[in-house]
Amino acid sequence: MTPFLAGLGAGLGLIVAIGAQNAFVLRQGIRREWILPVVAVCVASDVALIFAGVGGIGGAVQGAPGLLAVIRWAGAAFLVAYGIFAARRALRPSALVAATGQMGGTVWSAALTALALTWFNPHVYLDTLVLLGSLANAQGEGRWLFGLGAAAGSALWFPTIGFGARGLRSFFARPASWRVLDGCVAALMMTLAVMLAAGT
Structure with missing residues (x-):
């Protein structure tokens, strides 16, 4: 079981960090909005990438810097757009969707956002x-x-x-709390976009 535990520790060490993907899953969890599909997309994507790495795809990725550059710029553009929407929600109360448990978006938009935040991040390939x-x-x-x-x-x-975020729901019953969260998300997305564009 030692290789299994080593893999578990390494996987958690890389994934338990503040990033665009985790921020999105957390937000969906707080809103109770399409949590299961979003979680499923994130887990399935990670599992596919991890086993591709175990199978030896990593060498091909390292040998294709042009592909990673395309992914980096596409990811940066997506993060900027996502950050702008988050900033709009934070700055304009009318743009906030009340956190009443009603589905504010479609399951497809949530799943596609989760896919983009995962696959447009070049660091996920390196990790x-x-x-x-x-x-x-x-x-x-x-x-x-x-x-x-x-x-x-x-x-x-x-x-x-995703599901544990429900415990924060009482705190986010106030619109002001959502504005703070979206402001933080906007700042995080813009920071990550700059870091991606700079190649860091």
Whole structure:
């Protein structure tokens, strides 16, 4: 079980960080809006990337800097757009959708946003395909067990923040709390966009 636990620790160490994907899942959880599809998209994406890394795709990614550059700029543009919408909600109370449990968007828009925040982030390829793939292959015969552990980390983390965010619902019953959250999300998205564009 050692490779599994090593993979679990490595996977959680990389995923438990403030980022665009986690911020979106948290927001959906607080709103109780399409949580299961969003969590499913994030977990499935991570699992696919992790096992692709274990299978040796990381070398191909490292050898295609042009592809990562395209992904980086597309991701930066998407984050800027997402940040602008978040800033609009924070600055204009009329743009806020009341957090009453009613679905404010479609399941498709939520799922596509989760997909974009995952697959337009070049760091996810470096983390999963390259880093986790390298760590897994260092385990020799236990590399697939390591990958399973890393995948289990994603399967634990996203449901935790998605469904666990309901505990914050009373705090976000006030529109002012949503304005603060959206302001923070806007700042985070813009910061991440600048970092992506700068290649950091």
